[in-house]
Amino acid sequence: MLSVLGQFENAPATGPGETNMPVRPVPDPTNTVALPPLPGQSLPRAGSTPRAGSTLAQHPFLYYGEGNNVLYVVNHGKVAWTYAFPRGGEIDDAWMLSNGHIVCTTMKHCYEVTPDKRIVWSYDCPAGTEIHALQPVGLDQVMVVENGLPPHLYVLNKRDNSKAVQHELPAISATDPKTVHTQFRNCRVTGQGTYLLPFLKEGRIVEYDKNWNEIWTVKAEGPWSAVRLKNGNTLVPGDNHAYVHEIDPQGKIIWAIEKNDLPGIELRVVQTANRLDNGNTVFCNRGGSSTNRFNIVQIIEVTPDKKVVWAVRDWNALGSATGIQLLDQSGMPEISGDLQR
Secondary structure, three states, X not given: OHHHHHHHOOOOOOOOOOOOOOOOOOOOOOOOOOOOOOOOOOOOOOOOOOOOOOOOOOXXXXXXXXXXXXXEEEEOOEEEEEEEOOOOOOXXXXXXXXXXXXXXXXXXXXXXXXXXXXXXXXXXXXXXXXXXXXXXXXXXEEEEEEEOOOOEEEEEEOOOOEEEEEEEOOOOOOXXXXXXXXXEOEOEEOOOOOEXXXXXXXXXXXXXXXXXXXXXXXXXXXXXXXXXXXXXXXXXXXXXXXXXXXXXXXXXXXXXXXXXXOOOOOOOEEEEEEEOOOOOEEEEEEOOOOOOHHHOOOEEEEOOOOOEEEEEOOOOOOOOOOEEEEOOOOOOOXXXXXXXX
């Protein structure tokens, strides 16, 4: 993925279908209260105060968050590229592909954006439906889960949006439109070709095989996403329960970050997590409606023994944190299971 980052360096300021960058709250520059330095952040010089955030240079990455309809590409320690979508909905899933294109969902629409800011594919949700889960399947197809009455999983052919795969999904209600929004968030196609679906409101995760037989299930509080790891376990973030759990095939939690496990870092809303090549885990921490939003650390990387080795709190550069794709990891994003995200 590092080889495609150069494509973002000479992008136009605004794409043909792009809107202006949204106005969002940023820290008050006159506030002289110094926050403590975070891991990965240099200590302040004598007589100066620590910067309110940590270095952006630890990894190049794609970043997005609810409440701020902007895709960010960060490289060499700075925001190198952005794309702003119209207000409304929320960016809950996004992937940079090996050709540099980015596919994403904004809840009511799905898009593929090129580094030079052209929209080369789109899909509009039918009335009464929402998409919060999207994953590339090769360069020519996309898996989406469409919340609705009833919800469905589709694999779409991008050339014409025909459905190569389609399955109706179970739901709490067949008639109540108020239940649609909380049905599903990030669902995944695994490296084995199975489908891993976290039922957000129902508090369970279900895995289906290619013939749509249920082959694994586990209970989990508020599972916002579910990632099948290469060791066979499943990584699950708990949304406003503010945890990250690694669950083995028997349903046992074998590793966990809980709400109060990281001294000096308040976990609020944890929606996505990535397992890195080196065994570390990176996860996003969305501030939600916190009154001390700018104290919230947006990105956190921990070792297997829960030592924080990187943390980002930079509300001037970035908006709220829902998801991140690190671009210095091995694997092809469009090959299911190659990335642990």
